Amino acid sequence: MFDALTARLTPVLSRLRGRGVLTEENIGEALREVRRALLEADVNVAVARTFIDRIRASAPGTGITRGVGAGQQLIRIVHDELTVLLGGEPAGEIIAADSPRGRIMVVGLQGSGKTTLCGKLARRLGGPGRSVALLGLDPYRPAAGEQLLRLGEQLEVPAAVLDPGLDPVAEGRRRCAALEKEGAGLILIDTAGRQTVDQRLMDELAAVHETFEPLRTLLVLDAMTGQDAVRTAESFTARVPCSGAVLTKLDGDARGGAALSLRETAGVPIVYAGTGEGLDDLELFHPERMADRILGMGDVVTLVEKAAREAGGEAALAEEGERFLEGGFTLEDFRKQISRLRSMGPLSDVVGLLPGQLLGRMPDQQLDDGAFVALEAIIDSMTPEERRRPAIINASRRRRIARGSGRSVQEVNGLLKQYDMMQKMARRLKGRAGGRRGRRTIPPLA
Numbered sequence: 059m060f061d062a063l064t065a066r067l068t069p070v071l072s073r074l075r076g077r078g079v080l081t082e083e084n085i086g087e088a089l090r091e092v093r094r095a096l097l098e099a100d101v102n103v104a105v106a107r108t109f110i111d112r113i114r115a116s117a118p119g120t121g122i123t124r125g126v127g128a129g130q131q132l133i134r135i136v137h138d139e140l141t142v143l144l145g146g147e148p149a150g151e152i153i154a155a156d157s158p159r160g161r162i163m164v165v166g167l168q169g170s171g172k173t174t175l176c177g178k179l180a181r182r183l184g185g186p187g188r189s190v191a192l193l194g195l196d197p198y199r200p201a202a203g204e205q206l207l208r209l210g211e212q213l214e215v216p217a218a219v220l221d222p223g224l225d226p227v228a229e230g231r232r233r234c235a236a237l238e239k240e241g242a243g244l245i246l247i248d249t250a251g252r253q254t255v256d257q258r259l260m261d262e263l264a265a266v267h268e269t270f271e272p273l274r275t276l277l278v279l280d281a282m283t284g285q286d287a288v289r290t291a292e293s294f295t296a297r298v299p300c301s302g303a304v305l306t307k308l309d310g311d312a313r314g315g316a317a318l319s320l321r322e323t324a325g326v327p328i329v330y331a332g333t334g335e336g337l338d339d340l341e342l343f344h345p346e347r348m349a350d351r352i353l354g355m356g357d358v359v360t361l362v363e364k365a366a367r368e369a370g371g372e373a374a375l376a377e378e379g380e381r382f383l384e385g386g387f388t389l390e391d392f393r394k395q396i397s398r399l400r401s402m403g404p405l406s407d408v409v410g411l412l413p414g415q416l417l418g419r420m421p422d423q424q425l426d427d428g429a430f431v432a433l434e435a436i437i438d439s440m441t442p443e444e445r446r447r448p449a450i451i452n453a454s455r456r457r458r459i460a461r462g463s464g465r466s467v468q469e470v471n472g473l474l475k476q477y478d479m480m481q482k483m484a485r486r487l488k489g490r491a492g493g494r495r496g497r498r499t500i501p502p503l504a
């Protein structure tokens with residue numbers, strides 16, 4: 059995810075990081091490079107220009123041209139502006155946890171991931187107290203209906219689709235009523251797509267929207283199509299009121315142009331990110347966490363959440379997350395997380411969430427389980443006391459651990475440095491964690 063952009067920005071930022079003093083010239087040069095990186099990432103030209111202007115505007119005001127750690131402060135500003143560009147505050151779950159009824163309509167071009175999203179949403183939003191059902195309104199492609207019915211079977215939720223040629227409005231209404239009569243509370247409405255935006259599709263979607271009065275309408279956009287996704291968003295939002303966008307295939311998007319341009323150009327908030335073909339591969343879109351990832355700072359919060367989900371849900375998450383933020387995160391916890399990470403499926407899914415430094419910025423192809431095996435071996439060679447209080451690990455202990463684990467002293471040092479960095483990051487995150495706790499929803503459409 060965003061690897062190309064991260065790779066491009068990392069050297070620019072590390073040059074800045076070391077600088078105590080910045081001159082107008084330093085700043086100008088760094089910002090030119092940032093701008094070039096954005097354009098290469100397929101960010102909209104006007105958006106890139108505004109972005110740089112905003113950074114330039116905040117730079118002198120903070121006195122960073124003189125102060126100590128000036129480079130670090132400029133990075134901070136870039137980070138904060140990047141967060142704003144990605145949408146600022148996270149939009150939050152599309153419907154409140156306590157609203158059991160309503161309809162959610164999903165629109166987008168063919169192949170963007172609408173049907174898949176309906177399945178992901180059914181899994182995410184369904185559960186005790188909220189019965190979901192799938193309604194497919196594509197009378198043009200029989201395969202589309204079959205795909206939705208299969209998802210219904212797989213998820214064990216009711217699903218209804220249109221027979222070929224039937225009218226989505228008239229016949230769709232009947233199917234919807236039948237689902238509701240059978241007890242469905244939340245209906246996820248999948249709609250037809252085309253390869254490109256066309257008038258008839260827009261008319262049809264506008265009519266479906268008017269008929270079904272969805273609580274929320276989600277626009278699905280394929281992140282890999284870059285600026286095309288942005289243009290698609292502009293066409294759709296002009297005709298169909300959209301509450302938010304879902305960027306799919308972010309797992310395959312190395313550049314990030316769509317994610318970075320969408321809010322500014324189409325004005326629609328990104329609610330979710332699709333990160334794979336599986337039904338669990340859906341994440342809430344967190345602008346600040348994305349900015350962290352793009353700048354190579356890793357996304358430790360998502361990682362902890364993901365690991366905690368594996369470990370047994372919210373309670374574990376709350377406890378572990380809390381402990382992490384309190385700085386009480388020990389090597390014991392780190393060890394547990396590593397083994398959990400290894401059970402979480404393909405390493406490449408997880409590694410993007412780690413701060414680059416944590417794995418020593420290993421090139422992708424080297425990211426096999428070996429890296430984690432080494433970390434595990436080192437931690438296993440520590441005494442319980444050392445794992446709980448890594449501060450006591452002096453030079454002779456390091457040598458002993460290295461011998462015991464069959465790794466080099468440098469590797470042991472590397473791990474302790476990484477651990478230290480995680481602690482620092484925890485302190486940094488703690489400052490901002492307050493605003494993240496509450497769940498917010500998008501205000502209803504006017």
Ligand code: GDP
Nearest residue numbers: 168169170171172173174306307332333334335
């Ligand atoms: P629709 O035509 O808009 O309904 O698109 P589909 O839901 O049928 O998805 C089209 C293709 O994209 C399928 O092969 C999906 O598995 C794939 N897909 C959907 N979402 C994602 C995602 O977030 N990541 C990846 N890698 N593939 C996705």
Ligand code: MG
Nearest residue numbers: 172173174202
């Ligand atoms: Mg479909």
